[in-house]
Amino acid sequence: MKHRTPFLxxxxxxAELLDMKPAEFRQxxxxxxxxxxxxxxxGVVRWETDHLRNLRAGKLARPDGGLEL
Structure with missing residues (x-):
């Protein structure tokens, strides 16, 4: 069975997708x-996995060090 990554x-x-502990991710x-x-x-918070992939590829970085979402 193929592993599927959720949309959210x-x-x-x-945190797991970024190979981090939840506390580190939260910080x-x-x-x-x-x-x-x-x-x-x-009370239900979710992260878009596309944003996490784009972050890894450097596509969300702004010159001021912030994130462009």
Whole structure:
């Protein structure tokens, strides 16, 4: 069976996709180094996996060090 990557990822899954511990991922999001998740329902936050892929490819970086989403 082929492994499928979800369109939206929980914090834990987003951290796994970047080979990080959830606490490390959370710190980098809080510091603005990684994109914030979006609340898709009350209390349900998810990250777009396309944003995470683009981040890896350097496509979200701005000259000021921020992220372009």
């Amino acid at each position: 990822a929980s914090e834990r899954t987003a 980098l999001v809080k510091a603005g180094h990684l994109p914030r998740g979006e609340e898709i329902a009350p």
